[in-house]
Amino acid sequence: MTAQAITKKDLRSYFTKEKLHRFMFGTREKQGAGKMIAIYGLLICIGFVYLYPIFYMISTSFMDQNDLLDTSVKWIPSHFYLQNYIDAGTSLDFWASFFKGILIAGLPTACNIFVDMMVGYGFARYEFKGKKIMMGILIFSYILPNQVTMIPTYVLYNNMGILGTIWTFALPALLGNGLNAPIFILIFYQFFKQVPKVLMEAAAIDGAGHFKRFFRIAVPSAVPAIVTVVLFSFVWYWNESYLTELYVQGLSGNSIWTNLVVQLKNFDSSFASKATVGSTATSLNESVRMAATSLSIIPLLIMYLILQKQFVESIDRAGITGE
Structure with a gap:
């Protein structure tokens, strides 16, 4: 009876470890939940490092001078101030x-x-x-x-x-x-x-x-x-x-x-010269600089998104293997 009880106990322990291993690392047919959590957690951290400056730039570019001075305004501006983009586009x-x-x-x-x-x-x-x-x-x-x-x-x-x-x-x-x-x-x-x-x-x-x-x-x-x-x-x-x-x-x-x-x-000097002749309505601040930076990278972001899609589709269509 004792040997039989020990054997059942060992079997329960074995199956418990096996279930835990499958849950964490998965099998050949299915990815484990623990492995997927680790992978997606790492990807989210890496994505945050790359996306945080872009989100901050876009958020700040829509703020007016009052929002910049208001410490309670962090990410979402009180209203979308488009004059920053108009001034930045004129200076650029x-x-x-x-x-x-x-x-x-x-x-x-x-x-x-x-x-x-x-x-x-x-x-x-x-x-x-x-x-x-x-x-x-x-x-x-x-x-x-x-x-x-x-x-x-x-x-x-x-x-x-x-x-x-x-x-x-x-x-x-x-x-x-x-x-x-x-x-x-x-x-x-x-x-x-x-x-x-x-x-x-x-x-x-x-x-x-x-x-x-x-x-x-x-x-x-x-x-x-x-x-x-x-x-x-x-x-x-x-x-x-x-x-x-x-x-x-x-x-x-x-x-x-x-x-x-x-x-x-050369944006700072260009903005100052345009402001001197009265063609700009706001003073140079962080929001205007962020708006100018956004305008300079928007064409690249659009092109990258389009070419990324075409790149993935072209790989699917090109069924070429080496010898």
């Missing part, structure tokens, strides 16, 4: 800077996509003499900081007569040397390495040449990589204020080219 010269910024970031991004995709395809699909050396130079050029080549590049652009024009961004991208172009080449290289060789061989047997195989097979299958490159390239060019001021605007300051990030960098 929003629409002109927005469309110029689209050109400054969009044109080299388009060049990056076309040229870097061809270079990545060449590295992935062809064997030629000096390939490993060129790959090493490519990786080294990505490691090399921009500050090392900044002055020689400035002198070169000045001698070429393109300083203060959009060609200082577009021309290097057209030659495969755009902003962070090596990493885009490596993205396309890695993607094209996964395309099955039998597709290319079948197209070659059917009489398709090198360019026809590239445009008919490689490019349509590279939609996820293209969307990734578009997103990163556009964001990097859009946020690059120092090189934009140095190359596109030029140190002379006579160039008409600018973007919202550069305008935001």
Whole structure:
């Protein structure tokens, strides 16, 4: 009786531990509740770190001066004060800077996509003499900081007569040397390495040449990589204020080219000059600065949301596996 009682007790303990283990860690078919709580808790904490500044910026941008001085107003303003955005947009010269910024970031991004995709395809699909050396130079050029080549590049652009024009961004991208172009080449290289060789061989047997195989097979299958490159390239060019001021605007300051990030960098002085001539109704405060910051990042947020959806859908549609 004692041995039988001990055995039943051990079985109850075993099943209790087994249930607890399944509840915490789950099984092969189902995730455990404890594991899911830990994962979602970690994601919520990380998301809070990223979203808190955005929520604070948007909330503050709608506050008037009374709300800023009132300690009882924390997150929700007493009323939505839109004059901050009107004043910030006027000081930023929003629409002109927005469309110029689209050109400054969009044109080299388009060049990056076309040229870097061809270079990545060449590295992935062809064997030629000096390939490993060129790959090493490519990786080294990505490691090399921009500050090392900044002055020689400035002198070169000045001698070429393109300083203060959009060609200082577009021309290097057209030659495969755009902003962070090596990493885009490596993205396309890695993607094209996964395309099955039998597709290319079948197209070659059917009489398709090198360019026809590239445009008919490689490019349509590279939609996820293209969307990734578009997103990163556009964001990097859009946020690059120092090189934009140095190359596109030029140190002379006579160039008409600018973007919202550069305008935001000089926002305080621009707002003060506009207020001097009486074109602004409010004084410069934290709410106006937050409104200007919101206007500068709203285009990127919209583009990111659109491209993120397309990126996920393109992965679902591209059922390509490596060999």
